[in-house]
Amino acid sequence: MTNTCQYCSKKIPISKVFCSPTCKESYFQKIAISVPKPFIKKLYFFCTKEEKDYEIKSFAQRHNWHEDLVLEKVEELFQEYYKCG
Ligand SMILES: [Zn+2]
Numbered sequence: 001m002t003n004t005c006q007y008c009s010k011k012i013p014i015s016k017v018f019c020s021p022t023c024k025e026s027y028f029q030k031i032a033i034s035v036p037k038p039f040i041k042k043l044y045f046f047c048t049k050e051e052k053d054y055e056i057k058s059f060a061q062r063h064n065w066h067e068d069l070v071l072e073k074v075e076e077l078f079q080e081y082y083k084c085g
Helices: 021-032 037-045 049-063 067-083
Strands: 002-004 011-013
Touching: 021 067, 037 049, 037 067, 049 067
Parallel strands: none
Antiparallel strands: 002 011
8 A cells, every 4th residue: 555745646655645745844834835826827827938937036045944845836826817718
C-alpha cells in the first residue's frame, strides 16, 4: 500500500503524508499565502509578462513567501476565478 505526497504527489509509504520536510513546509506555506482577487486580475489582464513576473516577485518579497509558491498559488487562483465553466 502506498500514499502520495500531499504536495508533489510522489509515491510514499502509507505511514507518511509528505515525501520530505521541504514538501511539508511548502504545503503549509502555500495554504498560508493569500492573494487578493483584484491582484490576480491585474496580473493576467493588465500586465505584460515582465510586469507580471516583477509584481509576483515583489509581492512574495513583501510577505516573505517563496516566489515559486506564490506563482503556483496565483495560477491556481486564476484557474479558479476565471477559467471555470
Ligand atoms: Zn513531496
